[in-house]
Amino acid sequence: MDKNIKQKVKKIVAPVRLLGSYLYDLKNFRDYSFEFNSNNLSKDNLRAEITFQYHALEKGMCHNRIRLGYGLERRKRLLYLLRKWSDNNYQLDDKRYATGVAVLKRYIEMHEENNFDVSSLKEEVGKLPIGIENILGGYEEKEKEYFINARNKNFEQFSKSRRSIRDYGEDDVTVNEIEEAIELSTLYPSVCNRQAVRTYVIMSKEKMMECLKLQNGIQGMAQNIRSVIVVTSDNSYFGNLNERNQNFIDGGIFSMNLLYSLTYKNIAACALNANMNTKNIKKMKDLIGINKSEDIIMFISCGSYPEKIKYPISNRDSSHDIMSIIR
Numbered sequence: 001m002d003k004n005i006k007q008k009v010k011k012i013v014a015p016v017r018l019l020g021s022y023l024y025d026l027k028n029f030r031d032y033s034f035e036f037n038s039n040n041l042s043k044d045n046l047r048a049e050i051t052f053q054y055h056a057l058e059k060g061m062c063h064n065r066i067r068l069g070y071g072l073e074r075r076k077r078l079l080y081l082l083r084k085w086s087d088n089n090y091q092l093d094d095k096r097y098a099t100g101v102a103v104l105k106r107y108i109e110m111h112e113e114n115n116f117d118v119s120s121l122k123e124e125v126g127k128l129p130i131g132i133e134n135i136l137g138g139y140e141e142k143e144k145e146y147f148i149n150a151r152n153k154n155f156e157q158f159s160k161s162r163r164s165i166r167d168y169g170e171d172d173v174t175v176n177e178i179e180e181a182i183e184l185s186t187l188y189p190s191v192c193n194r195q196a197v198r199t200y201v202i203m204s205k206e207k208m209m210e211c212l213k214l215q216n217g218i219q220g221m222a223q224n225i226r227s228v229i230v231v232t233s234d235n236s237y238f239g240n241l242n243e244r245n246q247n248f249i250d251g252g253i254f255s256m257n258l259l260y261s262l263t264y265k266n267i268a269a270c271a272l273n274a275n276m277n278t279k280n281i282k283k284m285k286d287l288i289g290i291n292k293s294e295d296i297i298m299f300i301s302c303g304s305y306p307e308k309i310k311y312p313i314s315n316r317d318s319s320h321d322i323m324s325i326i327r
C-alpha cells in the first residue's frame with residue numbers, strides 16, 4: 001500500500017483502536033476491582049478491602065481528639081470480611097488478615113481505656129481465629145526529632161523514616177521552602193524525559209479548604225495545614241494510544257520524589273488521592289485554574305512537624321510477599 005494511504009488509514013483507525021484500548025482497561029477494572037465484584041470477592045479482593053477498612057480505622061486512632069465509637073459501619077464491614085476470610089479457610093498468618101484483627105483489638109483497647117463500651121465488638125472479635133499473635137495494628141507515636149534527624153542519615157534510614165503526616169505543627173511553611181522541594185524533585189525520571197508534570201501550590205487557606213472538601217480524603221484531620229500541592233500531568237506531552245496511562249505513571253514517580261524532597265526539606269506531608277468523579281474533577285480544575293489537558297494525579301498536604309506525631313502503623317508486605325522470581 002502507498003505510504004500516504006497507509007498513514008491516512010492509520011489516522012482513521014486510531015480513534016477506534018483507542019476506544020478498544022479503553023474497553024480493555026474498562027474490562028480489566030470491572031472484572032477484578034473489589035467494588036464491582038462485591039458479591040463475588042476474590043482472595044485478593046478480600047485482602048484489599050480488609051486493608052482499606054482497617055486503614056481507615058487506624059487513621060481514626062491518630063486524631064488528637066478521638067470521636068469515641070467512630071467508624072461503626074467500617075467495623076461491621078471489617079468483621080464481615082475477616083469472617084469471610086477465615087470461613088474460606090485462607091491462611092490465618094496472612095499479614096492483611098492478621099493486621100485487620102490486630103487493628104480491631106487495638107480499637108477495643110483504646111475504647112476501654114476511655115471507658116467506652118465496646119463489649120459486643122469484643123465478643124465478635126474474640127471469635128476470630130488468630131494466625132499471627134504479635135502483629136501490630138493501630139498507630140505509632142514519635143517525637144519530631146526522629147523525623148528531623150533521619151534527614152541526614154543514609155538513604156535506607158531516611159526512606160524508612162518517611163511517613164504520611166496528617167496533623168501539623170504551629171510553625172509556618174513558606175512558599176520558598178516548598179519551591180526548594182519542588183526544584184529538587186524535578187530530577188524525577190519520565191518517559192523520554194518528556195517532563196509532563198505540573199504543580200499548583202495552594203497557599204490560600206480558603207482555596208485549600210475548598211480543595212480538601214472536594215478531595216474528601218482527609219476529613220477532619222490536617223490541623224494547621226499550610227499548603228496543598230496539586231500534582232498534575234499534561235496529556236499534550238504524550239503521543240500514541242499506548243501512552244494513554246503515562247500521565248499517571250510519570251505523575252506518580254514525580255510525586256514520590258516530591259514526597260521525599262519535602263521530607264528532606266523538613267516539611268511534613270501526606271499524599272491525598274485524586275479519585276474524584278468527573279463532575280468534581282471539573283470543579284477542581286475550575287477552582288485551581290488547571291488546564292483541561294492535564295490529569296490531576298494527586299494532592300499533597302504540607303505543614304510543619306508537630307512536637308509529637310501520631311501516624312497509622314500501615315504494616316507492609318515483605319519482598320517475599322510481592323516478589324516472583326522468573327528464571
Ligand SMILES: Cc1cc2nc3c(=O)[nH]c(=O)nc-3n(C[C@H](O)[C@H](O)[C@H](O)COP(=O)(O)O)c2cc1C
Binds near residue numbers: 162164273298312
Ligand atoms: C496516591 C495516594 C493517595 C493517598 N490518599 C490519601 C488520602 O486521601 N487520605 C489520607 O489520609 N492518606 C492518603 N494516602 C496516604 C496513605 O494512606 C499512606 O501512604 C499509606 O498508608 C502508607 O503510609 P505511609 O505513607 O505513612 O508510609 C495516600 C497515598 C497515596 C500514595
